[in-house]
Amino acid sequence: xxxxxxxxxxxxxxxxxxxxxxxxxxxxxxxxxxxxxxxxxxxxxxxxxxxxxxxxxxxxxxxxxxxxxxxxxxxxxxxxxxxxxxxxxxxxxxxxxxxxxxxxxxxxxxxxxxxxxxxxxxxxxxxxxxxxxxxx
Numbered sequence: 018x019x020x021x022x023x024x025x026x027x028x029x030x031x032x033x034x035x036x037x038x039x040x041x042x043x044x045x046x047x048x049x050x051x052x053x054x055x056x057x058x059x060x061x062x063x064x065x066x067x068x069x070x071x072x073x074x075x076x077x078x079x080x081x082x083x084x085x086x087x088x089x090x091x092x093x094x095x096x097x098x099x100x101x102x103x104x105x106x107x108x109x110x111x112x113x114x115x116x117x118x119x120x121x122x123x124x125x126x127x128x129x130x131x132x133x134x135x136x137x138x139x140x141x142x143x144x145x146x147x148x149x150x151x152x153x
Contacts, residue, residue: 023031
């Protein structure tokens with residue numbers, strides 16, 4: 018009975034068992050490292066959640082306040098639009114009320130000026146002036 022006298026099949030089984038033991042140790046190391054990475058990722062995600070949830074609440078409050086202000090501004094713009102419409106109608110009425118008499122007054126002034134200028138020409142070309150003499 019010698020300990021070193023092994024057959025070829027027994028030697029192959031010992032080598033195969035050693036290979037499987039090394040492979041299992043390698044896979045255990047990979048799993049441990051993967052677990053560490055996942056744990057670090059979980060901690061990072063938890064830290065980000067702790068920081069971002071309050072920030073998102075603040076943003077939500079700011080957006081709600083901004084929407085309230087925009088609603089008020091919309092009401093003001095509607096009021097201003099109504100005022101502008103009323104002013105336009107009022108200016109149209111004033112224009113209609115003033116334009117007709119003003120046109121008549123301007124027409125009267127133009128007619129009077131033409132009448133006075135033609136009346137002045139008739140007087141200067143009367144019987145006392147010479148027929149070929151120029152008007153003064």
